[in-house]
Amino acid sequence: xxxxxxxxxxxxxxxxxxxxxxxxxxxxxxxxxxxxxxxxxxxxxxxxxxxxxxxxxxxxxxxxxxxxxxxxxxxxxxxxxxxxxxxxxxxxxxxxxxxxxxxxxxxxxxxxxxxxxxxxxxxxxxxxxxxxxxxxxxxxxxxxxxxxxxxxxxxxxxxxxxxxxxxxxxxxxxxxxxxxxxxxxxxxxxxxx
Numbered sequence: 294x295x296x297x298x299x300x301x302x303x304x305x306x307x308x309x310x311x312x313x314x315x316x317x318x319x320x321x322x323x324x325x326x327x328x329x330x331x332x333x334x335x336x337x338x339x340x341x342x343x344x345x346x347x348x349x350x351x352x353x354x355x356x357x358x359x360x361x362x363x364x365x366x367x368x369x370x371x372x373x374x375x376x377x378x379x380x381x382x383x384x385x386x387x388x389x390x391x392x393x394x395x396x397x398x399x400x401x402x403x404x405x406x407x408x409x410x411x412x413x414x415x416x417x418x419x420x421x422x423x424x425x426x427x428x429x430x431x432x433x434x435x436x437x438x439x440x441x442x443x444x445x446x447x448x449x450x451x452x453x454x455x456x457x458x459x460x461x462x463x464x465x466x467x468x469x470x471x472x473x474x475x476x477x478x479x480x481x482x483x484x485x486x
Contacts, residue, residue: 335483336361338406340438340462340476347430347471350423354413356381356389358440359406360483367399368447370455374399375445378454379409382439386422389413409442434466436474442483459483 338359346353358379367373376393391411399405429436439461443454460481464474 335363335366335457337440337459337462337476337481337483340440340464342436342438342464342474344430344472344474347427349427352388352413352423352426355410356413356438357408357410358442359408360442361480362399362405362407364402364404367403367405368401370446370448371399372445372447373397373401375447376454377407377409377442377444379411379440379442381411381413382441383426383436384422385439388438407444430466430471430474434471435477436464436466437461438464440481440483456486457483458486 338361339357340359341355341357343355343357344352345355358381360377362371374397375395377396378391378393380390381388389411391409394409396407399407426436440459441457442459443456446453446455448455460483462481463477465477466472466474
């Protein structure tokens with residue numbers, strides 16, 4: 294009887310060791326090669342592009358971007374107060390970069406949106422990229438933009454910013470308009486770089 298109780302106790306102890314070992318293995322799998330915990334993905338919630346003027350050589354436009362911050366990021370990774378800066382890209386060429394904008398209202402464990410705008414002002418689009426943009430706007434009524442952005446970094450023993458690159462977003466122009474385009478289809482994912 295005593296041997297049976299000892300055997301059951303040993304089995305329970307071994308089961309606990311296996312369970313803790315599996316938990317430890319899962320934690321190791323979460324870490325990348327550099328030993329840092331992987332940062333959850335951020336998603337573009339919306340993107341708008343409003344053409345104010347377009348000629349064969351110049352483009353003036355306003356670009357608006359909303360970033361969805363998941364509930365597990367603020368406080369662990371991103372400061373609850375900080376700066377946001379973003380860049381608009383067309384075929385990996387930067388068309389505009391916003392000035393740093395302050396944000397103050399992030400909350401712990403609460404998904405939320407951060408919004409930022411930039412002006413594409415008198416951008417020289419005279420080359421091949423410009424012809425492609427004009428063709429996208431006037432003929433296809435659709436344009437694909439990439440984006441990059443950075444937020445103030447709050448991880449322990451780090452300073453500076455967390456930078457992200459986003460998949461290209463498809464923006465479609467409103468029917469019978471070459472002025473306003475909004476994001477269409479899947480929301481692009483953004484990865485920490």
